Structure formats: C-alpha cells, structure tokens
Amino acid sequence: MKAMTIGKLSKATGVGTETIRYYERNGFLPAPERLPSGYRVYSSDAAKRLKFIKEAQALGFTLSEISELFALTDDPGADCADVNARAAAKLTEIDEKIERLTRMRESLDRLSRYCPADEHPITECSIINHLYGKAGFDA
Amino acid sequence: MKAMTIGKLSKATGVGTETIRYYERNGFLPAPERLPSGYRVYSSDAAKRLKFIKEAQALGFTLSEISELFALTDDPGADCADVNARAAAKLTEIDEKIERLTRMRESLDRLSRYCPADEHPITECSIINHLYGKAGFDA
DNA sequence: CTTGACCCTGTAGTTACCTACAAGGTGTAG
DNA sequence: CTACACCTTGTAGGTAACTACAGGGTCAAG
Numbered sequence: 174m175k176a177m178t179i180g181k182l183s184k185a186t187g188v189g190t191e192t193i194r195y196y197e198r199n200g201f202l203p204a205p206e207r208l209p210s211g212y213r214v215y216s217s218d219a220a221k222r223l224k225f226i227k228e229a230q231a232l233g234f235t236l237s238e239i240s241e242l243f244a245l246t247d248d249p250g251a252d253c254a255d256v257n258a259r260a261a262a263k264l265t266e267i268d269e270k271i272e273r274l275t276r277m278r279e280s281l282d283r284l285s286r287y288c289p290a291d292e293h294p295i296t297e298c299s300i301i302n303h304l305y306g307k308a309g310f311d312a
Numbered sequence: 313m314k315a316m317t318i319g320k321l322s323k324a325t326g327v328g329t330e331t332i333r334y335y336e337r338n339g340f341l342p343a344p345e346r347l348p349s350g351y352r353v354y355s356s357d358a359a360k361r362l363k364f365i366k367e368a369q370a371l372g373f374t375l376s377e378i379s380e381l382f383a384l385t386d387d388p389g390a391d392c393a394d395v396n397a398r399a400a401a402k403l404t405e406i407d408e409k410i411e412r413l414t415r416m417r418e419s420l421d422r423l424s425r426y427c428p429a430d431e432h433p434i435t436e437c438s439i440i441n442h443l444y445g446k447a448g449f450d451a
Numbered sequence: 452c453t454t455g456a457c458c459c460t461g462t463a464g465t466t467a468c469c470t471a472c473a474a475g476g477t478g479t480a481g
Numbered sequence: 482c483t484a485c486a487c488c489t490t491g492t493a494g495g496t497a498a499c500t501a502c503a504g505g506g507t508c509a510a511g
Contacts, residue, residue, distance in 0.1 A: 267420065271410055271414065274371055278406045
C-alpha cells in the first residue's frame with residue numbers, strides 16, 4: 174500500500190499519465206487523495222485497478238462495461254441480491270466470450286493440422302484454404 | 313450460394329449497408345461483383361465473413377487483426393509454412409485471451425459464491441466487497 | 452410510366468478512447 | 482538559489498470504426 178505520484182503509477186502500470194487523468198475525469202478511476210501542492214497520491218490499489226482495466230479492454234470489454242464490473246464491488250448502495258444478479262449477468266457474458274473464442278480456436282487449430290509445418294507449394298495450401306473457406310471459420 | 317444486394321446482406325447479418333461499404337473501402341471485405349447498374353451482388357460467403365467479423369470484434373480483435381485472420385485463408389501468395397506460422401501465432405493469442413477470461417471468470421464466481429442470492433443488508437455485502445477489493449479481481 | 456423502395460459515390464459528422472500540447476506551479480539535488 | 486524533472490488544469494488533436502447525409506441513378510409494382 175505504498176503511496177506514489179501519478180508518474181510512478183504510470184511507470185508501474187504502463188498506462189500514461191494523461192490516460193490516468195482521463196480515466197479519473199470520466200469516472201473510471203476514483204479521485205485520489207491530494208498533497209497540499211495538489212499532486213495526486215495513489216495507493217497500490219489504483220495500480221491493480223489500472224491493470225485490470227487494461228486486461229479487460231484487451232478482452233473486448235468497453236470502459237463502461239468495466240465500470241459495471243467495478244460497480245459490483247464498489248457500489249455502497251447495492252444489496253446482496255442486486256450484486257449477485259449483476260455478477261451472474263457478467264458471468265454469462267464472460268462464459269459466452271470464452272465459448273466463442275474456443276470455437277474460433279478450434280477452427281484455427283483444424284487449419285494448422287491440415288497444414289504441415291514443412292514447406293509445400295501453394296497449390297496444396299490452396300486446397301486447404303478452399304476447404305477452410307467452405308467449412309467457414311464457423312465461430 | 314444465393315445472390316443478394318447490399319440491403320439483403322445487411323438484413324441477413326445485422327450489419328448496416330454503410331458499414332458494409334466502409335468495410336469494402338478499407339479492404340476488410342472483398343469487392344463483390346457488380347450488376348450493369350453498378351449494384352453490388354453478394355454471395356452467402358459475404359454473410360459468413362461479416363458474421364465472423366462481428367464475432368471477432370466482440371472478442372476484442374481489431375479490424376486489422378481480423379484481416380490477418382482472413383489472410384490465413386485468403387492470401388494466394390503464402391506457402392504452407394507461412395500460413396502455419398501465422399495460424400500458430402493467432403492460436404497463442406486466442407489461448408491467452410481464453411486464459412485471462414477464465415481467470416476473470418473465477419474472480420467473479422468467487423464473488424457470487426460469497427454473496428448468497430437472498431437479500432441481505434448492505435453491511436454484509438460491504439464486507440465481501442471489501443475482501444474482494446483486497447483479493448483484487450486478479451485477472 | 453410514375454411512385455417508392457432500393458442502390459450508387461462522396462464527403463462530413465460522431466463516439467470511444469486516448470494523446471499531445473500550453474502555461475504554469477512544485478520539489479529536490481547540487 | 483538554480484536547474485530540472487516532476488506535477489497541475491485546460492483545451493485541442495488523433496485514430497478506429499462507424500454513421501449520416503446529399504445528390505442522384507435503378508427497378509419492380511400497380
């Protein structure tokens with residue numbers, strides 16, 4: 174839980190200082206404490222949160238969806254049933270994403286199996302490409 | 313393989329006509345045949361491709377990454393080894409996405425297990441929220 | 452043979468998410 | 482006390498991916 178300024182936080186997370194301030198302005202990151210000088214002071218919680226945001230974005234969640242995820246843990250005005258319902262909805266979303274990725278994975282895997290690692294003339298690959306095009310990347 | 317105009321394709325896929333033309337302009341969709349009038353004529357392959365694009369986008373792939381995926385099957389100037397290497401790289405990417413989502417899923421699942429479905433006062437949830445905040449959504 | 456739903460090109464506007472200044476204050480090493 | 486790297490706010494610019502016209506041509510039903 175060591176304190177740090179925005180620059181340290183930026184280096185710790187790989188998220189630019191301008192982006193951190195942007196997140197704060199738009200409510201994706203809580204406003205931190207300030208020094209008398211006005212400098213922002215962050216705890217390592219902020220770093221965790223930033224890392225989570227980056228992860229979730231890479232997985233196809235928008236910033237406002239990510240806010241919803243945080244709302245599950247942050248919202249002080251929600252009761253258990255509410256939190257539970259929202260968690261269940263998010264779980265379903267995530268399960269669907271996993272399922273789709275898995276199907277996409279299988280399509281790609283099928284492609285690599287048809288295509289041996291050693292070099293071949295294009296013609297052979299073309300046949301596979303063709304089959305593959307028909308089979309249809311059916312994600 | 314029935315032919316259709318852009319409007320039919322749009323209805324069949326849920327992708328707007330403007331978006332379809334945008335994809336074509338930017339090389340994400342091959343230029344289709346044209347009627348003497350200039351009307352675009354699509355086969356059901358185009359519909360497959362559009363659906364795939366939408367799926368992949370929802371899973372966090374950008375349009376240019378999706379182009380790379382298509383390049384695996386479309387590129388006539390690639391040999392088997394090349395195709396195979398690119399397929400393997402994409403497979404790794406997809407595996408990483410699945411892994412991250414799975415970890416995220418576990419965090420969320422842990423949250424729901426701590427939080428029984430029946431209504432509770434906020435206080436109990438707050439404790440869980442707090443714990444959860446510490447445990448840290450560690451995706 | 453007109454009406455209305457469709458299509459064309461081209462350009463400009465929108466939203467989400469940053470990213471880059473400008474103009475100036477803060478903190479600390481030498 | 483002077484560099485110099487850091488911080489502040491505010492505003493403006495940039496990219497990806499659409500989305501919405503304008504101004505006009507096409508086609509099938511009645």
